[in-house]
Amino acid sequence: MAKLFEPISVGDLTLSNRIVIAPMCQYSAEDGRMTDWHAMHLGQLAQSGAALLTIEATAVTPEGRISYADVGLWDDETEQAMAKVLESVRRWSDMPIAIQLAHAGRKASTAKPWDGGAQIAPDAPNGWQTFSASDLPFDARENPPAALDKDGLARIRDAFAEAARRSARLGIDAIQIHAAHGYLIHQFLSPLSNHRTDEYGGSLENRMRFPLEVFDAVRAAFPAEKPVTVRLSGTDWAEGGWDVGQTVAFSKALEARGAAAIHVSSGGLSIDQKIPVGPNYQVPLARRVKEEVSIPVVTVGLITEPEQAEAIIATGEADIVALARTVLYDPRWPWHAAAALGAQVKVAPQFLRSQPLLYKDLFVRA
Numbered sequence: 001m002a003k004l005f006e007p008i009s010v011g012d013l014t015l016s017n018r019i020v021i022a023p024m025c026q027y028s029a030e031d032g033r034m035t036d037w038h039a040m041h042l043g044q045l046a047q048s049g050a051a052l053l054t055i056e057a058t059a060v061t062p063e064g065r066i067s068y069a070d071v072g073l074w075d076d077e078t079e080q081a082m083a084k085v086l087e088s089v090r091r092w093s094d095m096p097i098a099i100q101l102a103h104a105g106r107k108a109s110t111a112k113p114w115d116g117g118a119q120i121a122p123d124a125p126n127g128w129q130t131f132s133a134s135d136l137p138f139d140a141r142e143n144p145p146a147a148l149d150k151d152g153l154a155r156i157r158d159a160f161a162e163a164a165r166r167s168a169r170l171g172i173d174a175i176q177i178h179a180a181h182g183y184l185i186h187q188f189l190s191p192l193s194n195h196r197t198d199e200y201g202g203s204l205e206n207r208m209r210f211p212l213e214v215f216d217a218v219r220a221a222f223p224a225e226k227p228v229t230v231r232l233s234g235t236d237w238a239e240g241g242w243d244v245g246q247t248v249a250f251s252k253a254l255e256a257r258g259a260a261a262i263h264v265s266s267g268g269l270s271i272d273q274k275i276p277v278g279p280n281y282q283v284p285l286a287r288r289v290k291e292e293v294s295i296p297v298v299t300v301g302l303i304t305e306p307e308q309a310e311a312i313i314a315t316g317e318a319d320i321v322a323l324a325r326t327v328l329y330d331p332r333w334p335w336h337a338a339a340a341l342g343a344q345v346k347v348a349p350q351f352l353r354s355q356p357l358l359y360k361d362l363f364v365r366a
Contacts (some may be wrong), residue, residue: 002341003313004306008320010134010296011227011260013096013174015051015320016346018313019334022263022300022322023054023100023176025070028110030100032062032072033081034209039088046093048327049334049345052154053095055082057102060159064103064184067110067117068126073101073163095365098174099162100231101218103156104162105184105327106132106145106193108270110291119143131156133187133194133201133210139271140342153200153210156184164221164228177215180233181268185211189250190242190269196211208250211326215350219258227260229298234285244285248292255293263298263322279308286318298322306337338362 005017028037045053058108059065059072072078086097109120110129119142120127131152132145148156161179179185187193188210194201200210219228232250236242251262264286267273275281279302286299299318303309309321327333338345339359346366357364 002310002338002343004310004321004341005338005343005345006313008296009319010174010229012225013227013260015096016050017334017343018052018320019309019337020052020298020320020322021045021048021050021051021327022324023056023084023178024324025056025066025327027067027069027114027359029069029071032065032070032074032078034061034078034085035081036072038071039085042085042089042097044331045327046089046095046097047348047351048331049338049347050095050323050327052174054176055097055172056129057100057104057183057231060101060103060163063108063128063131064159065108066104066107066158066183067108069112070104070122073099074159074296075165079170080164086170096173098176098229099167099172100176100178101160101167102178103160103184104130105182105187106130106136107140109143111344112251128183132184132302133196136193136195138182138269139321147196153213157210157214157217160250161217161221164218168221168223168226172226174227174229175218176219176229176263178231179211180231180263180265182233182270183268186242186269187231189246190236192236192238192241192270204246204249208253211250212253215254215257215259228258229261229263230254230259231263231265233268234264234266234282234289236269237267237273237275239272241270244288247285248289251289251293255295259295261296261298261320262289262293263300264318265300278302279304280312283317285311287316287352290316290318296320300324306340309337310341 282301296319300322
C-alpha cells in the first residue's frame with residue numbers, strides 16, 4: 001500500500017490515511033454565523049476521500065475575526081449556525097471533523113480578500129479596534145493595535161476555552177489552535193511583534209507563556225479523549241524573527257502538555273518576509289520539528305502531485321500532508337492520488353458508478 005494511504009493515529013483519533021484538509025477561510029459568514037455556503041463548501045470536501053476535514057479559522061471573540069465575514073464560535077447563535085451546517089454534512093459523511101480556533105490580533109478588522117483585504121479603520125463600517133501583544137501595527141500605514149493588559153489576556157484565554165466547550169457540544173472530533181500566520185498567538189511568540197516588558201515578553205520562555213496558557217485552557221475544556229493540535233509558523237522568513245529553532249522548543253513544550261500533533265506552516269507575521277516559495281518549500285521546517293518530537297507532524301504548502309505527497313510520507317519528512325488551495329481547485333484530489341498510487345479510497349455509494357474502468361479496485365464503499 002502507498003504510504004500516503006496508510007492509517008495513522010492522532011491521539012485517540014484514527015485517520016484512515018495521511019491526507020487532511022487544512023482550514024481555509026471562506027469569508028462568507030454573517031455576524032460570525034455559518035451560512036449555506038459553508039454547508040456546500042464543507043459538504044463537498046467531506047466527500048473528498050481525505051481523512052480529516054478542518055473547519056476554517058473560527059474566531060473565539062468578535063474582534064478576533066480576520067474580517068467581518070469570518071466564522072465565529074463565541075455565543076449561542078454562532079454555535080447554532082454551525083450545528084445546522086454540521087448536521088447537514090454528517091448526514092452524508094462519516095469523515096472526522098476538526099475545527100481551528102483562532103484570534104487574528106492585529107491582523108483583524110479587514111475587508112474580504114476579493115475586496116482588497118485592507119484593514120478597516122475602527123470607526124468605519126465593518127471595522128473595530130484590534131488587539132495584540134504590543135501596540136505595533138502589522139503595517140505602519142495601519143491603525144495600531146491596543147496592547148493587551150492582564151484582563152484582556154484572561155478574557156481571550158477564557159474565550160478560547162469557551163469555544164472549546166462549544167466545540168465539544170457540537171461533537172467536533174479534534175481542535176487545532178491557530179498559532180501561525182501572524183495572528184494573535186504568533187504575535188506573542190515572535191520578537192518582531194512582541195515588545196512587552198512583563199512576564200509575557202522578552203525571553204523565549206516569556207513569549208511562549210500566553211500561547212501555552214491558551215493551549216492549557218483549551219486542553220482542559222475539551223474532552224480528554226479528543227486531540228488538541230497546534231498550527232505553527234516554522235519561521236517568520238524575516239531577520240530577527242521567529243525561527244525553526246524556537247519552533248522546535250515550542251513544539252516540545254506543547255508535546256509535554258499533551259498536544260496530539262504539530263502542523264507546521266510558515267510566515268504571515270512581517271511585511272518584510274522573504275519566502276522562497278516553491279514545491280515543498282515548507283517541508284524542511286516540518287522535518288526539523290519531526291526530528292525532535294514523537295507526536296505526528298503535519299506539513300503543508302504547494303503540495304500538488306500525488307507522487308510528491310507520497311515521497312514526503314515515505315521518506316519520513318512528515319507524518320501527514322495537509323491540502324488547502326490544491327483541494328479547493330480539485331475537491332477529488334485524494335481520489336486521483338489513490339488512482340495514481342494504486343491505493344483505495346472510501347466513497348459514498350452515490351459515487352461508486354463513477355469509478356473509471358482503468359482503476360478496477362479504486363473505490364471502497366463508505
